[in-house]
Amino acid sequence: xxxxxxxxxxxxxxxxxxxxxxxxxxxxxxxxxxxxxxxxxxxxxxxxxxxxxxxxxxxxxxxxxxxxxxxxxxxxxxxxxxxxxxxxxxxxxxxxxxxxxxxxxxxxxxxxxxxxxx
Amino acid sequence: xxxxxxxxxxxxxxxxxxxxxxxxxxxxxxxxxxxxxxxxxxxxxxxxxxxxxxxxxxxxxxxxxxxxxxxxxxxxxxxxxxxxxxxxxxxxxxxxxxxxxxxxxxxxxxxxxxxxxxxxxxxxxxxx
Numbered sequence: 001x002x003x004x005x006x007x008x009x010x011x012x013x014x015x016x017x018x019x020x021x022x023x024x025x026x027x028x029x030x031x032x033x034x035x036x037x038x039x040x041x042x043x044x045x046x047x048x049x050x051x052x053x054x055x056x057x058x059x060x061x062x063x064x065x066x067x068x069x070x071x072x073x074x075x076x077x078x079x080x081x082x083x084x085x086x087x088x089x090x091x092x093x094x095x096x097x098x099x100x101x102x103x104x105x106x107x108x109x110x111x112x113x114x115x116x117x118x
Numbered sequence: 119x120x121x122x123x124x125x126x127x128x129x130x131x132x133x134x135x136x137x138x139x140x141x142x143x144x145x146x147x148x149x150x151x152x153x154x155x156x157x158x159x160x161x162x163x164x165x166x167x168x169x170x171x172x173x174x175x176x177x178x179x180x181x182x183x184x185x186x187x188x189x190x191x192x193x194x195x196x197x198x199x200x201x202x203x204x205x206x207x208x209x210x211x212x213x214x215x216x217x218x219x220x221x222x223x224x225x226x227x228x229x230x231x232x233x234x235x236x237x238x239x240x241x242x243x244x245x246x
Contacts, residue, residue, distance in 0.1 A: 047180060
């Protein structure tokens with residue numbers, strides 16, 4: 001196995017682990033690791049993270065659906081405005097410097113860590 | 119459902135998507151409380167429903183980033199497909215470790231990432 005594939009496998013495992021542990025999508029782990037470990041640019045990292053999350057979330061939603069806990073109508077009610085939001089967010093992201101993207105992400109991580117510790 | 123709840127869902131849904139587009143997440147951090155508060159779903163139902171909404175948002179966001187040339191599809195799919203091993207391990211760990219240990223270790227990891235990203239944010243701008 002190539003070193004690069006090995007690193008992707010580690011990112012996948014760590015992201016999956018935190019998803020199982022904390023019920024998050026994994027972007028918090030995937031984006032920083034792609035940047036700091038695989039030399040991705042900030043925008044590339046967020047775009048690629050979304051593709052990974054699409055697969056992770058679809059698999060996890062399928063598993064939850066087996067237990068009958070998924071409400072498709074509610075998912076559409078909150079998901080359709082979110083599709084508008086993600087289009088706006090990605091458009092905005094192309095117009096701000098990559099350093100600002102890293103800064104926003106760093107602030108988000110610090111806020112989230114503070115909430116966890118408190 | 120009352121009009122206020124519908125409006126709340128629209129606002130929180132849009133905000134979650136916007137944040138997801140900016141930082142490369144699916145928006146679950148906001149979906150879950152939104153579904154609990156405005157639709158009265160249980161935590162478990164909200165997490166399950168949130169995952170379906172996240173899948174939809176992430177597909178559209180990834181496609182859009184692909185259009186901008188910011189998507190390495192193969193890497194993304196590799197990470198997605200290999201993640202279930204980690205999900206299984208995480209679930210087992212979560213059930214065998216004290217919750218406080220989980221919170222503190224995750225917070226430490228986040229601070230470590232934040233340090234690395236803050237250093238990138240503060241570096242001198244790339245030459246045009």
